[in-house]
Amino acid sequence: MGDTRSADKPLTDRLLRSWTRCRRRAWLDRHGSNQLRLYTAHRTLQLDDQQRSFVALLARKPGHGLQACAQGEEGVVGLRLRSTTREGLAVEAHPALLQRRAGSSRWGDFVYRPVLARQGRRLTREHRLQLALAGRLLEQLQQAPVRDGLALAGSGRRLERERVPLGGALQRQLDESLTKLAADLKRPTPPALAADRRKCTLCSWRGVCNADAAREGHLSEVSGIGAKRRDMLIEIGIDGLAALADADPERLALQLERFGEQHGAVAAPLVAQARAQRDGCAELLAVPPALPELAEAPGVLLYDIESDPDARDDFLHGFVRLPRGLEGRWDLSRATYHPLLALQEHGEGACWTRLQRMLRQYPDWPVLHYGETESLALRRMAQRQGVGDADLAALRRRLVDVHERLRRHWRLPLNSYGLKTVADWLGFRWGQTGVDGARALLWWRQWRGTGPGGRGHVQALRWIFAYNRDDGLATWAVAAWLLAQDETLGKG
Ligand code: SF4
Incomplete structure (x- = not known):
């Protein structure tokens, strides 16, 4: 799947977003075959939400590109921002929207700040890093500082606005993230599957990853094992479905109690579940009738x-x-x-x-x-x-x-x-x-x-x-x- 020419390609805001969700996802975005992607309506829903939020925020339709910035439009879309990091890595961002604010820039007595529409209940690291990257590149273009970004929520029905400061620790996090992203993209093979596989349901690479997980007998394939239990099992030397199915439930219970008494109680059901999956057999648990x-x-x-x-x-x-x-x-x-x-x-x-x-x-x-x-x-x-x-x-x-x-x-x-x-x-x-x-x-x-x-x-x-x-x-x-x-x- 790898491509040597991809080393010259810039680190984009999209790759960074994928990487903050799952390191493997960014790698697949760059090196994976697009034919293996599965459609997910999630992205379309996000864009739909974003559109409604922007309409609710702006009094008029946003302008497009550099010309709109020079004219001081209230909102600007379609701008591609490019630069290089201190380490010489090419970076690129395509902010969903820029909003005009009071200030002084190369274009006149106004500046711009990046805006995004978030889904979900809270602002996350993903949103902050997106705004930080866009802000940093915008700063160079407009020759004026970008001190904050704006996160919208509520799909326009009851628009929520949150000012997001872009300085200090966030800039350090951005540098670290870009360095790690670049290192991950250089790997010849993809990073491990996400620890929390629940996020896979919204990911277009789920077909590829589900097949890999099933082939490897990944622990997350066992029903009832989330990220936390998987970490515990790996720590005590159980690294896959087969090892769990072979484990002695009583011994495993004692080992898991190390992490808290309640964890010991799940040992027997987990081993039984792994065995059912390994052997392909359904097992009756309670006296019928079920209905x-x-x-x-x-x-x-x-x-x-x-x-x-x-x-x-x-x-x-x-x-x-x-x-x-x-x-x-x-x-x-x-x-x-x-x-x-x-x-x-x-x-x-x-x-x-x-x-x-x-x-x-x-x-x-x-x-x-x-x-x-x-x-x-x-x-x-x-x-x-x-x-x-x-x-x-x-x-x-x-x-x-x-x-x-x-x-x-x-x-x-x-x-x-x-x-x-x-x-x-x-x-x-x-x-x-x-x-x-x-x-x-x-x-x-x-x-x-x-x-x-x-x-x-x-x-x-x-x-x-x-x-x-x-x-x-x-x-x-x-x-x-x-x-x-x-x-x-x-x-x-
Ligand atoms: S399907 Fe899951 S493991 Fe695979 S890239 Fe997407 S989020 Fe990561």
């Missing part, structure tokens, strides 16, 4: 919510209605899909009324969902809508978390118990390939547009419904597997 609520049920509602987490907006409550057929058989051909779109402008009361109508129409049907999100969201909404304790308790009894039942009753030979991984293992296929929650959110924002008078294309909504319906059907695939196992064990 007793379904024994006499006349049907089930499969429930899945789609959300915009930054806006705290559960915009779609999707139900697949599955009645029981003749002779008590579950017949998927009779399943129908019922999406309840929850528009914020209609208020929560209207949404709750429609949800109640749906639930009351099928009073004895359990509501199956995967993970605790749906249960928490529905019960919290019910509480906010003034539902009494008895009705809340009844609602709680109706909600059946298939994920929780699966974890309680079975150990699977999988590196994750997420719906996608489990349903895929059972042979379920989503109608639309490569779609995830981020893509659904992007479609939602595209359809939502600027509000009731400016909606996007209705096709975006259809795609979301299809994705949401498939999540409901995938939940049923897992539930049906649990029922089938119960039946087999009951006969045995």
